[in-house]
Amino acid sequence: GQNIDQPTEMTATEGAIVQINCTYQTSGFNGLFWYQQHAGEAPTFLSYNVLDGLEEKGRFSSFLSRSKGYSYLLLKELQMKDSASYLCAVRDSNYQLIWGAGTKLIIKP
Amino acid sequence: ETGVTQTPRHLVMGMTNKKSLKCEQHLGHNAMYWYKQSAKKPLELMFVYNFKEQTENNSVPSRFSPECPNSSHLFLHLHTLQPEDSALYLCASSQEQGAGHYEQYFGPGTRLTVT
Numbered sequence: 001g002q003n004i005d006q007p008t009e010m011t012a013t014e015g016a017i018v019q020i021n022c023t024y025q026t027s028g029f030n031g032l033f034w035y036q037q038h039a040g041e042a043p044t045f046l047s048y049n050v051l052d053g054l055e056e057k058g059r060f061s062s063f064l065s066r067s068k069g070y071s072y073l074l075l076k077e078l079q080m081k082d083s084a085s086y087l088c089a090v091r092d093s094n095y096q097l098i099w100g101a102g103t104k105l106i107i108k109p
Numbered sequence: 110e111t112g113v114t115q116t117p118r119h120l121v122m123g124m125t126n127k128k129s130l131k132c133e134q135h136l137g138h139n140a141m142y143w144y145k146q147s148a149k150k151p152l153e154l155m156f157v158y159n160f161k162e163q164t165e166n167n168s169v170p171s172r173f174s175p176e177c178p179n180s181s182h183l184f185l186h187l188h189t190l191q192p193e194d195s196a197l198y199l200c201a202s203s204q205e206q207g208a209g210h211y212e213q214y215f216g217p218g219t220r221l222t223v224t
Contacts, residue, residue, distance in 0.1 A: 048212065
């Protein structure tokens with residue numbers, strides 16, 4: 001079966017750095033997405049990786065290793081507004097998105 | 110209106126009621142999706158429409174019935190639901206052009222409670 005694993009919850013301190021991991025086993029691979037979802041709101045797109053390596057976008061970076069079936073989202077200079085759930089999703093060989101259950105990130109002052 | 114809109118935002122219905130959820134996208138996209146989101150579970154894809162044609166139906170019970178009259182509007186008709194159907198129902202759209210990283214844009218969702 002297809003599976004996406006991410007930690008259920010993480011806690012970090014304002015101003016610090018946090019890394020949210022995602023491992024996947026899917027039938028084929030056509031890209032990996034990270035989304036952010038604040039409580040009671042819609043998921044919003046953060047990043048996309050299809051080749052190995054690091055993609056940087058301001059305070060957020062996303063890394064992919066296809067051989068290891070592994071990605072991480074790195075958040076720097078954490079702000080209170082970064083408290084949210086972070087969803088990892090992989091597009092499989094049929095171009096279907098397979099979603100993880102999300103990681104709830106709690107930022108403490 | 111911009112982006113993806115959904116109505117109603119909240120819905121409480123009895124098991125014998127019939128109701129409909131509405132989604133509208135203002136992005137010119139050609140694909141629309143219905144997802145179910147339950148607490149601490151992955152997003153569950155329910156239905157996909159590409160160019161108004163249903164391309165996916167992931168073993169969804171027949172008490173959920175989708176309708177896509179045009180590429181901008183998507184409905185989810187509900188009837189004789191069960192309490193376990195209580196969840197957040199999200200609509201999304203994207204521009205699908207074969208291979209590519211066309212991200213999905215989500216609406217704010219309808220919080221459904223079945224009593």
